[in-house]
Amino acid sequence: MRKCIRFIKSGHVVELNDVAPTETLLDYLRLRARETGTKEGCAEGDCGACTVALGRLIDGELIYEPVNSCILLLAQIDGCELVTIEDLSRDGGLHPVQKAFLDHHASQCGFCTPGFIMSLFTLYHRDTPGLTSDDVTTWLAGNLCRCTGYRPIVDAALETCRSAANDAFRARAEKTEALLRDLADSDDILMETDGDRFIALPSTLDSLCALSATHTDATLVSGATDVGLWITKQLRDLPKIIALNRVQELQDIHVTSAGFDVGASVSFQKLHEVLGKHEPDIAEVLRRLGSIQVRTSGTMGGNIANGSPIGDSPPLLIALGAQISLRLGNETRRMPLEAFFLDYGKQDRRPGEVITQIHIPRLDASHAFRAFKLSKRFDQDISTVLAAFRFTLVQDRIVEARLAYGGMAGVPKRAAHAETALMGCVLSAPDSWNAAVEALDNDFTPLSDMRGSAEYRREAAKGLLFKALLEVSGRSSQETRICGHRYQEAGHAA
Amino acid sequence: MLHRTPTPEEAMAQTTARDTEAGKAVPHDSALKHVTGRAPYTDDLPEPEGLLHLAPCWARDCAHGRILDVDTSAAQAMPGVITVLTAASIPGENDCAPAMGDDPILADGIIHFHGQVVAVVVAVSRDAARRAALQVSVEVEPLPAILTVDDALAADDTVLPDYAFQRGEPEAAVTEAPCQLSTRLHIGGQDHFYLEGQVAMAVPWEDGDLHVFSSTQHPSEVQHTVAKVLDRLEASVSVEVRRMGGAFGGKESQANQWAALAALAAHVTGRPCKMRLDRDDDMIMTGKRHDFRVDMRAGFDDTGRILATTMDFASRCGYSADLSLGINDRALFHADNAYYYPQALLRSRRMRTNTVSNTAFRGFGGPQGMLAAERLMDAIAITVGRDPLDVRLDNLYGPDRETTPYGMVVEEHAVLRDIMESLAQDCQYRTRRERIAAFNADNAFLKKGLALTPVKFGISFTLTHLNQAGALVHLYKDGSVHLNHGGTEMGQGLYQKIAQIAADEMGVSLASVHVTAARTDKVPNTSATAASSSTDLNGMAVVNACKEIRERLTAFAARQYDVAPAGVHMHADWVYVDGDKVMSVADLARAAYTARISLSAAGYYATPEINWDRETAQGRPFFYFAHGAACSEVTIDTLTGEHRVDQVDVLHDVGRSINPALDIGQIEGGFVQGMGWLTTEELCWDDRGRLRTHAPSTYxxxxxxxxxxxxxxxxxxxxxxxxxxxxxxxxxxxxxxxxPISVYCAINDAVSSLRPGLIPRLDAPATPEAVLIAVQEIRRGNGV
Structure with missing residues (x-):
């Protein structure tokens, strides 16, 4: 049992034993370390002004990823290298990305600039020779700038991030990797403050489940992209926090002939890399899920456990026919994902129970899959409607349909009436689809909110099903979509 | 075809090259500090010993109500809490309004909108203050709330008197015109979303003086407000701002409250106090761009040339006047945009609602007026069946049609026509129009649209007395120049432009010029950094100050070298006599000092020529007009209402550019910000008057x-x-x-392609929902 966290900052190991459960990384930087180059813009992980880079060993190699420090808990960076804007020019010279910002006039008010530079620092370290402007804008979707209009920022990124990294961090990568290996241990971490308050980072699934079963009132945190806001916005008192970051069993993806068994703490970014190759629409929805900062931290297990009525991953998974495994103590159970969502804000998770795996069946030759994310803004927005469809076809006849929607009800939900109405429909006879499209009115009574009116959601839900059927029956997505064209998006760095 | 913004160096080649600092595409003065994270913003300043932090408290579910009780006892008992301040704590006037005296810093008796601050907690940490703020309970007797422009029109409730420009008898003329139309447009508001939220830190000094660091566009008004709230002399309050992390008008008047509260807490506790709003609080508690309802009628001939128009503007001002007078006046000033209305009646109503008081935002009412004008052009073009660009060109100001409805002559009408025609040619408007028609004929679900729209924007504060500025310039004996002026730096690059100007005027290199924070004790009685005018005004004040010092020096040098003063030149740190380099500016400065010649000067400038009589609604409110035009091509998805902007070409007139890099930055950034206003940025209030889009997750x-x-x-x-x-x-x-009004018009054009001849029912912003509604309506045969 370890009673402290350790991380690397500017080449040195920092050890902290006085970390409060809800202390954020940003507050540590600005209030404790008094390094004020990292800014707070929104305190909810949506503007990127607080972006810092975390270096981790992934398959033995040092990989830098951008995170929103405002909603990440300080304790969660245990075992990482933390890189902030101050570290980039600590030796007096400018980092290539910083230099490019100067050359391209890429800062105006400058408040968002450190966050942009840290995001691009991580892209710079990806060594992406064929980097496109689409790759850059995807990478930067989580960094808002209100002054420049972005063009000079994208130019600065294209100039620097296409070539192989050649900076102080690359030069000392071996040293950093050695330091990170030294830090890696298999100890459980427990930091207690004021009696009953603690933050724990168990290192195995067994110790996690034991701890969670003992402290059923504890809050489980994986990416903190949701729980972080409970802290910064709702000022919720979370005296007991169990973070899943160190549990290796939850980070693995097992690819089998039947499908994908995904650990609940696998980040969206990693999932995108694996599942995105399976089906382009999954890639596109995951590309547009949050931002790179959110996808780096956020996990599918968290997305499911917190029961968002929108998604974005549950509707995808439900359409794919996914199941989840849960574990309480030593007892494990498995259920179809749609059965987990009982009602708005109510999930079938018992106190202390942990989601451990998501089981995703492969699409086969009889399946046609389409998914669409509809939001006010293309990138980094919460969906107004998320629609995912899996059609099973015998020649051009639909013999089964799984139609899952987010944003249309209190939970991610299948459209049972429309599914039934589609049975036997023929792709070459568009008139036969109408009954199914109209049946959506019987499936959903959506709400009006700031993302869209009930009327818009109803009309858009129909439009998306119609669009999917158009495409499955042979229309090119070039004729039906203004973004996310199928088989065009290969080569995304994200 | 143009697809790329020229580099600043290429752009510079377009401007007149001269051996001057002005005209060069040098980086923003703080660029190096921005990229290294070493540019301190107000919250980054070293914190004084004993600093206390403030957090606001408000009634969580009240848009309008009478305060019965404010119970602070639970908050007072929280750990780290020093005190809780309410209206009763204020020694002076409880007001932070820019003019009308109607903006309490802490609600007193009545809550006027959801989010109005009732009390502030002062505590040893920001976290402690925020937690305690949740414990303040406000008991309220609800009062009926007016939330929308329509509600306020029905209730006939305004914050300021109605106002209008009139020429001729347009109501009759519209009726008699060969063609007529009437249309209504709702225009949404916009949150500033400066990345750095509102923040101020007040530090007590001796004699009860206060020094206030504030993220404000208007330090003099913060000074005035703090003095008024604390009942102290303005001379005992100084305000400083080195830089803001964006402002866009949102820190013109709306920074006052937070600085006043920090100052109040510092006054009460005797300790330094800081108030930084959380993003959600910031968005809930500060004003935004006004949303408008515009009802338009127009009479025109069968070619689409306007004969007469009436336009009725009703805006949501919120609960108080704030800057609504000038903003709504400017909507009228720009309701013609670039077009000659032979007869016109342009009316403005300033509606009172129980929502946050709306305020300045880049364009200051001009964008809403201009959008109405462009909406009218599109509606006319659709009605007469002509290309909207032709209708626009035919309606431009020109010879014998050069006087605005408010009596100002448009002197550069040929420039704007040339900009539009050049742009149309360069971006191949006509051939693209044909290509788009072919695309739309071939595509059932995706439709393209194209629009080219002009901008003619009046430059000067329309409140004429604000068109003045001051500067304070010192030349030191080492030849370096220290310079202050009344303008504030919010990212626009003002400091660098002015440094470039000062270098030229003083005859030193740019590296010799040092600009420091705007401070009210250096340059007093300043106007807000607003109305696009800060370089025009402060630049000229600096020119005047530098000129005075330089003339003293050249006269002195002329005496020394026995030449006429005209024979002495200073340039790039060197002094030339009759063309020969004779010494450095530093040497001259030292010699002049020894000869007891002052090396310091205050400069002043007041814009000439302008005069505006608001009573008669006639005069010359603007020194000149700035011009530009943009052509935008979009594609819409008729199944979902989504759109994508495919191509934009802009040609913009900045006169002779002082710094092409900074100017291009303003144009690109302004375009994207305006595009946001008209497309993705949607402010939603619920039926209880609560803003539902108060964070970047929803806005x-x-x-x-x-x-x-x-x-x-x-x-x-x-x-x-x-x-x-x-x-x-x-x-x-x-x-x-x-x-980017061109983007909105291009979306409208794409919708219109579904049923030529019908005017789409498209309000702003053109969100996917708004576009899908317009698409479905027009498919049903319903236009305006």
Whole structure:
């Protein structure tokens, strides 16, 4: 049992034993370390002004990823290298990305600039020779700038991030990797403050489940992209926090002939890399899920456990026919994902129970899959409607349909009436689809909110099903979509 | 075809090259500090010992009500809490309004909108203050709340008297015209979403003086407000701002409250106090761009040339006047945009609602007026069946049609026509129009649209007395120049432009010029950094100060070398006599000092020529107009209402550019910000008056991927501003914000392609929902 966290900052190991459960990384930087180059813009992980880079060993190699420090808990960076804007020019010279910002006039008010530079620092370290402007804008979707209009920022990124990294961090990568290996241990971490308050980072699934079963009132945190806001916005008192970051069993993806068994703490970014190759629409929805900062931290297990009525991953998974495994103590159970969502804000998770795996069946030759994310803004927005469809076809006849929607009800939900109405429909006879499209009115009574009116959601839900059927029956997505064209998006760095 | 913005160096080649600092595309003065994280913003300043923090408390579910009780006892008992302040704690006036005295810093008796601050907690940490703030309970007797423009019109409730411009008898003329139309447009508001939220820190000094660090565009008004609230002399309050992390008008009047509260807490506790709003609080508690309802009627001939128009503007001002007078006046000033209305009645109503008081935002009412004008052009073009660009060109100001409805002559009408025609040619408007028609004929579900729209924006504060500025310039004995002026730096690059100007005027290199924070004790009685005018005004004040010092020095040197003063020149740190380099400016400065010649001067400037009589609604409110035009191509998805901007070409007139890099930055940034206003940025209030879009998770400003892939911004090859502005430049802060009206019009064009002849029912912002409604309505045969 370890009673402290350790991380690397500017080449040195920092050890902290006085970390409060809800202390954020940003507050540590600005209030404790008094390094004020990292800014707070929104305190909810949506503007990127607080972006810092975390270096981790992934398959033995040092990989830098951008995170929103405002909603990440300080304790969660245990075992990482933390890189902030101050570290980039600590030796007096400018980092290539910083230099490019100067050359391209890429800062105006400058408040968002450190966050942009840290995001691009991580892209710079990806060594992406064929980097496109689409790759850059995807990478930067989580960094808002209100002054420049972005063009000079994208130019600065294209100039620097296409070539192989050649900076102080690359030069000392071996040293950093050695330091990170030294830090890696298999100890459980427990930091207690004021009696009953603690933050724990168990290192195995067994110790996690034991701890969670003992402290059923504890809050489980994986990416903190949701729980972080409970802290910064709702000022919720979370005296007991169990973070899943160190549990290796939850980070693995097992690819089998039947499908994908995904650990609940696998980040969206990693999932995108694996599942995105399976089906382009999954890639596109995951590309547009949050931002790179959110996808780096956020996990599918968290997305499911917190029961968002929108998604974005549950509707995808439900359409794919996914199941989840849960574990309480030593007892494990498995259920179809749609059965987990009982009602708005109510999930079938018992106190202390942990989601451990998501089981995703492969699409086969009889399946046609389409998914669409509809939001006010293309990138980094919460969906107004998320629609995912899996059609099973015998020649051009639909013999089964799984139609899952987010944003249309209190939970991610299948459209049972429309599914039934589609049975036997023929792709070459568009008139036969109408009954199914109209049946959506019987499936959903959506709400009006700031993302869209009930009327818009109803009309858009129909439009998306119609669009999917158009495409499955042979229309090119070039004729039906203004973004996310199928088989065009290969080569995304994200 | 243009698909790329020229580099600043290429752009510079378009402007007149001279051996001056002004005209060079040097980086923003703080660029190096920005990229290294070493540029301190107000919250980054070293914190004084014993600093206390403030957090606001408000009634969580009240848009309008009578305060019965404010119970602070639970909050007082929380750990770390020093005190809780309410209206009763204020020694002076409880007001932070820019003019009308109607903005309490802490609600007193009545809550006027959801989010109005009732009390502030002062505690040893920001976290402690925020937690305690949740414990303050406010008991309220609800009062009926008016939430929308329509509600306020029904209740006939305004914050300011109605106002209008009139020429001729347009109501009769519209009726008699060969063609007529009437249409209504709702225009949404916009949150500033400056990345740095509202923040201020007040530090007590001796004698009860206060020094206030405030993220404000208007330090003099913060000074005035703090003195008023604390009942102290303005001379005992100083306000300082080195830089803001964006402002866009949102820190013109709305920074006052937070600085006043921090100052109040410092006054009460005797300790330094800081107030930084959380993003959600900031969005809930501060004003935004006004949303408008515009009802228009127009009479025109069968070619679409306007004969007469009436336009009725009703805006949501919120619960108080704030800057609504000037903002709504400016909507009228720009309701013509670039078009000649032979007869016109332009009316404005300033509606009172129980919502946050709306305020300045880049364009200051101009964008809403201009959007109405462009909406009218599209509606006319659809009605007469002509290309909207032709209708626009036919309605432009020109010879014998050059006087605005408010009596000002448009002197540069030929420039704007040339900009539009050049742009149309360069971006191949006509051939693309044909290509788009073919695309639309071939595509059932995706439709394209195209629009080219002009901008003519009046430059000067329409409150004439604000058009003045001051500067304080010191030359030191080492030849370095220390310079202060009344303008504030919010990212626009003002400090660098003024440093470039000062270097030229003083005859030193740019490296010898040092600009420091705006401070009210250096340059007093300043106007807000607003109305696009800060370079025009402060630049000229600096010119005047530098000129005075330089004339003293050249006269002194002329005596020393026994030549006429005209024979002495200072340039790039060197002094030349009859063309020969004789010594450094530093040597001259030292010699002049020894000869007891002052090396310091205060400069002053007041804009000439302008006069505006608001009573008669006649005069010359603007020194000149800034011009530009943009052509935008979009594609819409008729199944979902989504759109994508495919290509944008901009040609914009900045006169002679002082710094092409900074000017291009203003144009591109303004374009994207304006595009956000008209597309993705939607403010939603619920039926209880609560803002539901109070964070970036729900309020969507453009991201990098929303910027058109083909985006070209070029500077118009100008001969310079015909008016004697600094370096013959033109203001560039606000005008580009209105260029993306072309995006809105292109979306409208795409919808219109579904049923030519019908005017789409498309309000702003053109969200996917708004576009889908317009598409479905027009498919049902329902136009305006």
């Amino acid at each position: 969507k400003i453009p991201t990098a991927s929303d910027v058109p892939k083909a985006f070209s911004v070029r500077l118009y090859a100008s001969n310079g501003n015909p008016k004697p502005t600094v370096f013959r430049s033109k203001a560039v802060g606000e005008p580009p914000l209105m260029l």
